[in-house]
Amino acid sequence: MGEDGTVTSPLHDPSVRGFASDNYAGVHPEILDAIAQANGGHQVAYGGDVYTERLHEVFASHFGEGAQVFPVFNGTGANVVGLQSMLPRWGAVIAASTAHINVDEGGAPERVGGIKLLTVESPNGKLTPELIDKEAWGWGDEHRAQPLVVSITQSTELGTVYTPEEIRAIAEHAHGHGMKLHLDGARLSNAAAALGLPFRAFTTDVGVDVLSFGGTKNGLLFGEAVVVLDPSASDGLTYLRKLNMQLASKMRFGSAQLIALLEQDADGGGLWLRSASHANAMAARLRSSLEALIVAGEAPGLSFSQPTDANAVFAVLPAGVADRVRESFRFYDWDAATGEVRWMCSFDTTEADIDGFVAAIRTELQR
Numbered sequence: 552m553g554e555d556g557t558v559t560s561p562l563h564d565p566s567v568r569g570f571a572s573d574n575y576a577g578v579h580p581e582i583l584d585a586i587a588q589a590n591g592g593h594q595v596a597y598g599g600d601v602y603t604e605r606l607h608e609v610f611a612s613h614f615g616e617g618a619q620v621f622p623v624f625n626g627t628g629a630n631v632v633g634l635q636s637m638l639p640r641w642g643a644v645i646a647a648s649t650a651h652i653n654v655d656e657g658g659a660p661e662r663v664g665g666i667k668l669l670t671v672e673s674p675n676g677k678l679t680p681e682l683i684d685k686e687a688w689g690w691g692d693e694h695r696a697q698p699l700v701v702s703i704t705q706s707t708e709l710g711t712v713y714t715p716e717e718i719r720a721i722a723e724h725a726h727g728h729g730m731k732l733h734l735d736g737a738r739l740s741n742a743a744a745a746l747g748l749p750f751r752a753f754t755t756d757v758g759v760d761v762l763s764f765g766g767t768k769n770g771l772l773f774g775e776a777v778v779v780l781d782p783s784a785s786d787g788l789t790y791l792r793k794l795n796m797q798l799a800s801k802m803r804f805g806s807a808q809l810i811a812l813l814e815q816d817a818d819g820g821g822l823w824l825r826s827a828s829h830a831n832a833m834a835a836r837l838r839s840s841l842e843a844l845i846v847a848g849e850a851p852g853l854s855f856s857q858p859t860d861a862n863a864v865f866a867v868l869p870a871g872v873a874d875r876v877r878e879s880f881r882f883y884d885w886d887a888a889t890g891e892v893r894w895m896c897s898f899d900t901t902e903a904d905i906d907g908f909v910a911a912i913r914t915e916l917q918r
Contacts, residue, residue, distance in 0.1 A: 568880065568900070568901075568904045568907075569880050570837075570881070570882040570894040570895055570900075570908060571881045571882045571883050572768075572883070572895050573738075573768040573769070573830065573862065573895050573896070573897040573898075574767060574768055575897070576770070576898060576899050576900075577899065578770060578771065578772045579770030579771075579822065579826060579898060579899075581770075581811055581822055582770055582771055582772060582808050582812065582822075584811070585810065585811035586772065586804055586807060586808060588807070589602055589803050589804055589806075589807035590804075594803045596800045596801065596802070597798060597799075597800055598622070598798075598799075598802045598806075600802060600803040602802075602803040602804075602806040602807045602810060603622065603803065603806040605810055606620060606622065606806040606809055606810055607619075609809070609810055609813050609814055610764075610776070610778060610813070612815070613750045613751060613813060614750055614751050614754060614755050614778060614780060615751055615755045615780070617780070617781075617782065618755070618778055618779065619778070619782065619788075620776050620777070620778050620779075621776060621777040621779075621788050621789075621792055622774060622775075622776045622799065622802055622805045622806055622809065623775055623776060623777060623792060623797040623798075623799075624773060624774070624775070624797055624799065624805075625767070625797075626651070626735075626737045626763060626765055626767070626775050627656045627657075627659050628795060628796075628797040629764070629765075629775040629776065629777050629797075630651070630652050630656065630659075630660065630702075630763050631659050631660055631663055631664040631666075631795055632777055632792050632795050633733060633761045633762070633763055633777040633785070634652075634660060634666055634700060634733055634761075635664050635665075635787075635791050635795070636777075636785040636787055636788045637699070637700050637733060637761055637784055637785055638666060638700055639697075640665065641696060642666070642696070642697055642698075642699040642700065643666070643667035643668070643669050643696035643697060643698050643699065643700075644660070644666055644668050644669065644698075644699075644700045644701070644702050644733070645670075645671065645678070645683055645686045645687060645698050645701045645730075646668055646669070646670055646671070646678075646701075646702040646703075647670065647671060647672075647673040647676055647677070647678055647682075647704070647707070647708075648670040648671060648673065649673065649676050649708045649709060650668075650670070650702060650704055650708065650735070651704060651708055651735055651737065652668065652702060653668050653670050655708075663795065664795075667696035669696070669698055670686075671683070671685050675709055675711045675857065675858075676704070676707030676708050676709030676710075676711050676857075677703070677707055677711055677713060677717065678701065678703050678721060679717070679720070679721070680721060680724035683701055683724060683725065687701075687728055687730070690729070698728075698730060699729070699730055699731065700732070700733050701721060701725040701730055701731070701732050701733070702732075702733040702735060703718070703721060703732070703733075703735070704734070704736075704737070705718075705734055705735070705736055705739055705753065706738045706739075706741055706742040706745070706860060706861040706863070709857045709863075709865060710857050710858070710860055710862075710863030710864070710865055710893075711858055711860050712742045712746060712860040712861055713742070714746070714753070715746070715748065715753040715756070715757050716757075718732075718753055718754075718757045719757035719758060721758075722757055722758025722759060723758060726758065731760045731761070731781075731784045732758060732759050732760050732761075733759075733760065733761050733762065733763075734762040734763070735762070736762045736763050736764050736765055737763065737765035737775070738768055738769075738827075738861060738862070739754075739762070739764055739765055740765070740769045740812075740823045740826070740827035741768075741827045741830060741831055741862050743823075743824070744824055744827040744831050745831055745860050745861045754780060755780045759780055760779075760784035760785070761779050761780065761781070761784055762777075762778050762780065763775060763776070763777060763778075764776045764777075764778050764809075766809055766812055769812065769823060769826050769827055769830075770826050770897075771809070771812060773805065773808075774805040774808050776809060826898035827861075827898070829898055830861075830862035830897050831861050831862050833862070833896035833897075833900040833901075833902070833904075833905055834859055834861065834862045834863060834864050834895075834896040835859060836902065836905050837859075837864050837894060837896065837905050837908065838855070838859040838864050840905065840906070841855075841864075841866070842855075844912075844913055844916075849913055849916075849917065850912070850913060850916050851869070851916055851917070852868065852869035852916060853867070853868060853869075853912070854866065854867045856891050862895060862896045863894070863895055863896075864893070864894040864895075865885060865891060865892070865893055865894075866892055866894065867889060867890045867891050867892070868912075868916075869890065869916070870890060872890075872912075872916060873890070873892050875915045876911050876912055876915050879911050880907075880908050882895075894908075
């Protein structure tokens with residue numbers, strides 16, 4: 552609405568869709584309603600509000616009574632603050648080479664957090680005890696940053712999902728070496744939906760110490776959280792959050808969004824599960840539709856490079872095809888040298904979006 556009362560138009564075309572990132576999607580209408588309901592009147596700033604108080608109860612219902620939650624602005628902030636709280640100045644983090652903390656956070660863990668990353672190559676984005684051991688050594692050596700935390704991502708940057716048993720094995724291995732386990736859960740809801748399990752079944756119950764909980768990729772306007780599952784594994788978060796510029800003064804609006812996302816429906820689900828399940832289902836539809844084209848001989852040169860466990864599809868296209876398809880649908884190259892691309896689905900991806908995208912891919916593959 553303009554100042555003169557006229558109705559203004561958006562600066563973008565809301566009908567345009569893409570598959571570049573679940574961050575491209577807008578805000579879920581239920582989240583916008585929650586923000587509006589939290590508005591009006593005055594509430595105590597910096598987390599002293601009733602919404603943040605309620606948020607602690609909501610997270611405890613998902614992760615256990617001992618869970619502590621610290622809302623922050625974004626995923627990079629959650630990872631940096633959470634990892635800082637787990638480490639002394641001389642500590643290092645073992646992570647997959649594809650991990651977001653290594654590839655996509657602008658060096659923030661190193662430059663802002665002062666954290667040495669010890670990376671390990673993994674073909675599917677997952678760590679295992681054997682892969683961890685490639686960097687889990689040198690304790691007591693004053694010339695080596697001390698490996699004291701293992702960080703995994705669920706679901707991974709390659710779209711794969713750890714089973715509870717795989718995470719338990721990592722946790723036991725890390726703890727056996729005196730290390731702690733951190734989990735980057737930017738897409739934790741998608742992993743839970745894919746596994747058909749509650750959050751705590753593959754976090755609290757299998758030995759995860761601290762995690763980053765993602766909301767933005769699942770329909771929030773903004774907002775993630777650091778969740779401490781083992782208080783003995785984390786120290787100083789109250790101060791580190793402010794020090795790292797992640798303390799919101801009007802925290803009620805971040806907390807209200809997370810509450811709306813995570814509060815359970817009458818059937819035991821919630822917006823988090825509905826949205827994540829839908830995004831996963833759209834990725835499965837995209838994968839199966841393209842597989843049908845391959846079987847029918849209508850997709851020459853198309854192959855898949857990773858399993859489709861959650862809401863990501865990784866594929867390989869012949870030279871030139873990706874750029875032609877991108878004239879209609881935006882998405883990212885994952886490895887331009889090999890033709891590998893990544894397609895992401897979100898809470899608002901529709902079946903029509905998928906069908907139109909598949910048709911565009913088919914057309915360009917057959918040119």
